[in-house]
Amino acid sequence: DAFSGRGVWRYADALPFEEGVSVPEGDTPLHHVPRLESDVGVRSLRIKHEGMNPTGSFKDRGMTVGVQAARRLGVERLVCASTGNTSAALAAYGARAGMETLVLLPAGKVAAGKVAQASLHGARILEVDGNFDDCLDIVRELAERGEAYLLNSLNPFRLEGQKTIGFEILERFYEDEGRFPDRIVLPVGNAGNTAALYKAFRELVAAGALDRSEMPTLTGVQADGAAPMVEAIENDRDSVQRWTDVETRATAIRIGNPVNAPKALPGIRETGGTAVAVSDRKITDAQQSLAENGIGVEPASAASVAGLRKLRRQGVVDADEDVVCLTTGHLLKDPDAAVAAGNDPEPVPNDADAVLDHVV
Numbered sequence: 196d197a198f199s200g201r202g203v204w205r206y207a208d209a210l211p212f213e214e215g216v217s218v219p220e221g222d223t224p225l226h227h228v229p230r231l232e233s234d235v236g237v238r239s240l241r242i243k244h245e246g247m248n249p250t251g252s253f254k255d256r257g258m259t260v261g262v263q264a265a266r267r268l269g270v271e272r273l274v275c276a277s278t279g280n281t282s283a284a285l286a287a288y289g290a291r292a293g294m295e296t297l298v299l300l301p302a303g304k305v306a307a308g309k310v311a312q313a314s315l316h317g318a319r320i321l322e323v324d325g326n327f328d329d330c331l332d333i334v335r336e337l338a339e340r341g342e343a344y345l346l347n348s349l350n351p352f353r354l355e356g357q358k359t360i361g362f363e364i365l366e367r368f369y370e371d372e373g374r375f376p377d378r379i380v381l382p383v384g385n386a387g388n389t390a391a392l393y394k395a396f397r398e399l400v401a402a403g404a405l406d407r408s409e410m411p412t413l414t415g416v417q418a419d420g421a422a423p424m425v426e427a428i429e430n431d432r433d434s435v436q437r438w439t440d441v442e443t444r445a446t447a448i449r450i451g452n453p454v455n456a457p458k459a460l461p462g463i464r465e466t467g468g469t470a471v472a473v474s475d476r477k478i479t480d481a482q483q484s485l486a487e488n489g490i491g492v493e494p495a496s497a498a499s500v501a502g503l504r505k506l507r508r509q510g511v512v513d514a515d516e517d518v519v520c521l522t523t524g525h526l527l528k529d530p531d532a533a534v535a536a537g538n539d540p541e542p543v544p545n546d547a548d549a550v551l552d553h554v555v
């Protein structure tokens with residue numbers, strides 16, 4: 196493949212295959228944000244913008260490996276449940292591999308850009324009268340019956356690909372600063388990325404490339420209306436209790452049953468991390484702050500920055516920390532949220548002088 200050895204596949208030694216179904220993915224920017232950094236009040240702040248992947252979210256890193264596994268296994272039909280981004284990525288990678296793709300979405304709760312992607316890439320979109328967790332229950336049953344190959348983050352091949360987020364962050368940060376970041380803050384839905392980052396750290400420790408004490412502190416952020424992981428951390432529980440009623444404007448993380456919690460909770464604990472919930476209002480504020488720095492993200496992504504702000508104010512995050520916030524999806528994923536949070540268009544006359552009069 197023309198993309199072997201690039202992006203995600205630069206880390207093929209740490210992946211189960213030599214190459215994958217590739218668009219290509221990975222190699223996303225680690226932005227400096229000096230104004231936001233001083234505003235938040237930490238030694239350094241970087242934004243790892245996963246919205247810059249080919250379908251606009253980190254899911255592509257998982258799919259390049261996961262759909263390759265499906266191809267090797269010779270399965271005929273791919274399936275996922277999704278709050279939107281997984282369905283967009285699976286539709287694109289399934290199309291690239293020439294495979295039939297089904298996606299189950301919670302009706303009316305998926306942002307427009309994501310539905311558009313799944314639709315144009317040719318997935319069959321099955322809208323369920325229920326939330327994401329209900330969709331995942333159905334998909335798991337279809338997979339157990341052997342009717343389709345599941346490509347949610349329960350699929351371990353997905354998490355293998357998503358480990359490369361961690362590799363890239365550590366490698367790039369070290370190149371720039373000569374040290375590893377103290378903390379990685381990320382939005383949490385199913386806790387797949389949290390689990391994948393923790394696995395990446397453990398593999399680096401096992402390879403002697405990272406000292407155990409240097410593992411960045413994993414810090415998860417959820418929306419107030421969908422925060423079962425935060426509840427588990429706050430109550431020091433080993434498992435998560437499912438929330439059946441979930442609501443947030445950050446629809447990507449509108450999830451009440453984080454299926455990777457058993458893999459993610461130990462990662463948060465071992466790295467000395469925590470989990471925090473933020474309001475939709477604070478998520479929108481953070482989305483605007485990132486946009487003011489030229490970085491366009493969807494609401495769920497901005498939760499990372501909102502969570503960092505809250506933890507810094509509470510003194511949980513220290514002023515001398517080096518922090519990386521993960522922004523998981525692109526602004527254009529959810530155009531309605533962007534329009535609601537941004538400036539309104541101003542009608543002006545069709546005349547240069549009148550336009551100038553208007554703007555002064």
Ligand code: F0G
Pocket residue numbers: 252276277278279280281282348382383384385386387388389447448493495496523524
């Ligand atoms: N951010 C975005 C933009 C997402 O789309 C998701 C998950 C997450 C964060 C949470 O990541 O599950 O690894 O904790 N979206 C899934 C989907 C559920 O169907 O697109 P996680």
